[in-house]
Amino acid sequence: MRTEGRAKRLPRAVRERQIMDAAVDVFSRLGFHAASMDEISEVAGISKPMLYAYLGSKEELFATCIRREATRMMEAIATGVEPDQEPDVQLWSGLRAFFGFVGENRASWMVLHRQASTQGGPFAVELTDMRSRAVSLVAALLTQSTKAPATKLEAESLAAALVGAGESLAEWWLDHPEEPAGVVAARLMNLVWMGFGDLVEGNVWHPPSRR
C-alpha cells in the first residue's frame, strides 16, 4: 500500500536487505514473469527507481535472490550434518537439516526450486551449481560407505535421484504443511535407505537414540 509520502532515510545496506526480502516474497508468490517491479518496490516500501539504482534490472535482482537463498540453505545443511558418523546417521542428519530449512523458509525454497528451475537462461546455472554441490556431497557419502565397488558414475546418478526425491518431497510438503519436518524427513529416510522391498516386509529404519 505505502500511502505514506516519503520513506525514511536509511543506509544502503539496510535498504538492500529490505528489497531482497521483498523480492523473495513476491517472486515466491507470483513467479518471475508475473512478478512486477512495481509490486516489489511497493512491498519493500520504496519507489521503483531505488530498485534499479541498487539492484539493477529485474533479471539481476532475481539472480541475486537465488544466490543469496542458495547460500543460506547450503550453509544450513552443512551446519546440520554430522561427519565422522555412520553413513545412515550422516544421511539422516542431512535430511533433517534440509527439511528444517525448507520448513522455516518456504518462500526461499519456492524461489529456489519452483521458480528458478522453470526459467531458462542464466538462472538455471545458479541452481545447477547448488544442486551439484549437494549431489557431490551425497555421492561422496555413498562412495565412502559402499563395500561393493560401484562405479563412480552409478553413485553420482543415485545421488542425483536422492536429491531429486528430496526436492520433490519438499515440493509436496508445501501443499501439506501440517506435517512436522521430522516426520517428512524420516519418511524419505525410510524410502531411500530401506526401500519398499524392506518396508512391505515391515522392516523400518529408526534414528539412533539422541545424546
Place this chain on the structure above:
Amino acid sequence: MRTEGRAKRLPRAVRERQIMDAAVDVFSRLGFHAASMDEISEVAGISKPMLYAYLGSKEELFATCIRREATRMMEAIATGVEPDQEPDVQLWSGLRAFFGFVGENRASWMVLHRQASTQGGPFAVELTDMRSRAVSLVAALLTQSTKAPATKLEAESLAAALVGAGESLAEWWLDHPEEPAGVVAARLMNLVWMGFGDLVEGNVWHPPSRR
C-alpha cells in the same frame, strides 16, 4: 515464419489438433506467461483470431493442453502396467511406461509438470487430480502387498514420495537426454525398492527375464 499469405482451408477438427500441438510446443519452451498467442498462432500456421474462435482465451487454451496431455500420459501408463504380477514387477512395468512416455513426449511432460505446477489458479487443479490418480494407484499396490499392516495414511504418503521421486527424476532426465529410458527407470526402481541400505551392500534388483 509463415510468410505465405493464406492458410489452406481445413476442417475445424484438424485445425484444432494443429493448434493444440503448437500450443504444447510453445508453452513447453517458454512457459505460460512468456508464451504469446501471436507465437502460438504463427507456429500453428494460422492467424490469431482463429485461435480465439476455436480455443477461447489463453487460459482456456492452456487448461485444454494440460487436460489432453494428462489424459494421454495416464493412458500410456495404464496400458503399460501388468496387473496380476508380483508387486515389484508391477512397479517396474509402471516405471517403464512412465519414463517411456516422458522420453517420447518431452514437450508434453514439460507442460504438464514444469509449467502447470508453477501457475496457480485453475491449472494446478488438473495436475493435482492427475497426481492423485497416480498416488492412489501406487498406494493400492503397496497396501495390497504389505504383510505388516501399515496404516493407510503411511502407504499414501510413501506413494506420494515415490511419485514425487519419479517426477523429479524425469525432470533431471530432461537435462541428461543421452540416458536411455530403461536405465533411468531401473535406477529409480533400485532406489525405491532396494534402498541405499541394500545398494551399498551390493544387493541390486534385476528385472525378471522377459517372455
Place this chain on the structure above:
DNA sequence: CCTGGTACCTACTGGCGAGTAAGACTACTG
C-alpha cells in the same frame, strides 16, 4: 449465378509493466 455459411485474414485498441529523466529532500563536512 446468387446466397449463405464457414474458414480465414489485416489492422487495430487498451492496458500493463520494464526501465528512465530530472529533480527534491536530508545530512554530513568544512
Place this chain on the structure above:
DNA sequence: CAGTAGTCTTACTCGCCAGTAGGTACCAGG
C-alpha cells in the same frame, strides 16, 4: 552556512501482448 554526496521521489516513454472489429476468400446447395 555553503557545498556535495547519497537517498528518494514523481512522472513520464516505449514496447509488448491479450483480445477484437470488421472484413475477404472459398465452398455448398439451389
